[in-house]
Amino acid sequence: MTMLEITDITKDYGASRALHPVSLSVAKGEFVTILGPSGCGKSSLLRIVMGISQQSGGEIRLAGQRIDMLPPERRDIAMVFQSYALFPHMTVEQNLRFGLRMKKVAKAEQQRRIAHALEICTLAGLTGRMPRQLSGGQQQRVALARAIVMQPNLLLFDEPLSNLDAKLRDTLRHELVALHRRIGATSLYVTHDQAEAMAMSDRIVVMNAGRVVEIGTPLELYRAPKQAFTAGFLGQTNLLAITASGRTGQLPWGQPVDLATETSGPAQVSVRPESIGIRACDQASGAPATVAGVSFMGASALYTVAVGDTVLKVSQAGGDALIEPGRTVALTFPERLPVLEDRGREDREIEDQGRKDRLRTPEVA
Numbered sequence: 001m002t003m004l005e006i007t008d009i010t011k012d013y014g015a016s017r018a019l020h021p022v023s024l025s026v027a028k029g030e031f032v033t034i035l036g037p038s039g040c041g042k043s044s045l046l047r048i049v050m051g052i053s054q055q056s057g058g059e060i061r062l063a064g065q066r067i068d069m070l071p072p073e074r075r076d077i078a079m080v081f082q083s084y085a086l087f088p089h090m091t092v093e094q095n096l097r098f099g100l101r102m103k104k105v106a107k108a109e110q111q112r113r114i115a116h117a118l119e120i121c122t123l124a125g126l127t128g129r130m131p132r133q134l135s136g137g138q139q140q141r142v143a144l145a146r147a148i149v150m151q152p153n154l155l156l157f158d159e160p161l162s163n164l165d166a167k168l169r170d171t172l173r174h175e176l177v178a179l180h181r182r183i184g185a186t187s188l189y190v191t192h193d194q195a196e197a198m199a200m201s202d203r204i205v206v207m208n209a210g211r212v213v214e215i216g217t218p219l220e221l222y223r224a225p226k227q228a229f230t231a232g233f234l235g236q237t238n239l240l241a242i243t244a245s246g247r248t249g250q251l252p253w254g255q256p257v258d259l260a261t262e263t264s265g266p267a268q269v270s271v272r273p274e275s276i277g278i279r280a281c282d283q284a285s286g287a288p289a290t291v292a293g294v295s296f297m298g299a300s301a302l303y304t305v306a307v308g309d310t311v312l313k314v315s316q317a318g319g320d321a322l323i324e325p326g327r328t329v330a331l332t333f334p335e336r337l338p339v340l341e342d343r344g345r346e347d348r349e350i351e352d353q354g355r356k357d358r359l360r361t362p363e364v365a
Contacts, residue, residue: 001027001028002025002026002027002028003026003027003028003029003030003062003063003153003154003186004024004025004026004049004060004061004062004154004186004188005025005060005061005062006022006023006024006025006045006049006058006060007023007058007059007060007061008021008022008023008057008058008059009021009022009023009045009048009055009057009058009059009060010022010055010056010057010058011041011044011045011048011053011055011056011210012056017210018041018044018210019041019044019045019048019055019056019210020209020210020211021057021058022041022045022058022207022210022211022212023058023212024205024212024215026154026186026188027186028186029184029185029186030186030187030202030203031177031180031185031187031189031200031201031202032187032188032189032201032202032203032204032205033188033189033190033191033196033197033200033201033203033204033205034046034188034189034190034191034204034205034207035191035192035194035197035204035205035206035207035233035234036192036206036207036208036213036233037192037208037233038192040207040208040209040210041207041209041210041211042190042192042207043158043159043190045190045207046079046156046158046188046190047158048060048068049077049154049156049188050072050075050077050079050156051067051068051070051071051072051075051077052072055068062075062076062077062153062154063076063153073102076152076153076154077152077153077154077155077156078099078146078147078148078150078152078154078155078156079147079155079156079157079158080140080143080144080147080155080156080157080158080160081143081158081160082158082159082160082162082163083163084131084139084140084142084143085143086131086139086142086143086146087131088130088131088132089130090130090131091127091128091129091130092123092126092127092128092129092131092134092142093114093127093128095131095142095146096114096117096118096142096145096146096149097110097114098146099146099149099150100113100114100149100150103150110149113148113149113151114149116148116149117145117146117148117149118145120145120148120179120182120183121141121142121144121145121148121179122141123138123141123142123145126138126142136163136164136165136168137164137168137171137172140160140161140164140172141172141175143160144160144176144179148179148183148185153186154186154187154188155180155185155186155187155188156187156188156189156190157176157187157188157189157190158190159190159191159192160176161173161176161191161193161196162191162193169196173196173199173200174199176200177199177200189201194233194234194235197218197234198218198222198234198235199218201217201218202217203215203216203217204216204217204218204221204234206221206227206229206230206233206234208229208233213227213229213230214226214227214229214230221234222234222235222272223272223338224260224338225270225338225340226338226340226341227340227341228268228270228340231270231340232270235272236272236273236313236315237270237271237272237273238270238271238272238273238276238312238313239268239269239270239340240252240268240269240270240271240310241266241267241268242257242259242266242267242268242269243265243266243267244259244263244264244265244266244267244339245264246259246262246263246264247259247261247262249263249267249269249337249339251310251333252307252308252309252310253287253307253308253310254287255287255331255333257269257333257337258333258335258336258337259336259337259339260336260337260338260339261338261339263339267339267340268339268340269337269338269339269340270337270338270340271333271334271337272315273302273312273313273314273315274300274315274316275333275334276312276314276315276331276332276333276334277331277332277333278303278305278314278316278323278329278330278331278332279323279329279330280323280327280328280329281328281329281330282328283328287307287308288307288328289305289306289307289312289328289329289330289331290305290306290307290326290327290328290329291303291304291305291323291324291325291326291327291329292304292305292306292311292325293325294322294323294324294325296318296322297318298318299317299318300315300316300317300318301315301316301318301322301323302314302315303315303316303323303329305329305331307331312331314331
């Protein structure tokens with residue numbers, strides 16, 4: 001069942017277009033992340049769904065009902081903000097109760113919901129504390145509990161973990177996903193953190209320059225991206241030009257590779273550093289590959305390898321010894337490399353225009 005349906009939403013600021021027609025559907029119980037760089041329009045889209053910003057065109061339906069003309073309080077949506085947005089003069093319990101009182105929920109039901117939210121967000125011993133007496137992680141859990149007590153059809157998250165330190169962010173990331181599963185929520189989550197999106201999402205919506213670039217599961221987008229932007233934004237990759245004929249491609253230095261789809265002529269492939277095999281050798285066939293640099297990362301080693309005019313990143317699981325810079329190496333490539341969809345001149349012009357629009361539009365995030 002589709003819970004959220006976004007159809008051709010646009011946002012204009014004068015002559016500048018911050019959001020081009022964006023369409024997206026979220027199934028009931030699904031955790032969908034909108035991922036993209038700063039200024040791509042992801043937070044603008046979230047604010048439009050919440051109702052705190054007005055779209056220029058398009059419509060939004062929640063549980064089958066059109067909501068884009070309704071005020072925020074009538075949309076059956078709760079939002080967890082980056083800044084927590086707790087009332088500083090209220091205790092934890094008072095923060096949780098406030099929205100329920102505004103909706104005139106019966107007192108017994110208020111108490112039941114608050115007790116449930118305190119339990120699942122591990123806040124039971126903190127009900128009488130003020131926000132200033134809480135750690136960052138505790139404040140974020142209060143903000144989440146405040147959203148949960150409203151029992152909304154949709155939970156929105158606007159980069160809720162970005163203000164926390166790395167260790168706490170990792171802990172809360174797992175807690176948030178576990179909580180989402182327990183309460184069966186439908187969630188739309190915004191972040192610019194690729195690792196966060198990969199670890200938490202059922203599906204990821206990749207955005208750039210006010211447009212949806214690609215939608216898929218984390219595994220699909222990482223292993224077989226269709227767009228060069230997706231491949232480059234989700235982790236490290238090598239974008240390599242090839243000359244293709246059927247299921248075979250030829251790399252710039254002449255080495256053949258297998259392709260996932262039949263293609264003819266010039267094309268481009270994405271090859272993750274960990275997908276390339278590397279071993280030291282005295283003499284390589286074809287163009288010599290030489291280690292230009294190595295970074296030891298503990299569990300792995302990241303090599304910079306020069307092959308003719310091409311520079312590659314190659315990752316290898318940590319071993320007893322590293323391949324020293326200057327050594328000749330042999331490289332092996334995986335079977336069935338995904339071929340990226342070509343972008344024509346018109347697409348590049350659109351992206352350039354999106355960049356100009358963002359420079360003129362400080363509100364877009």
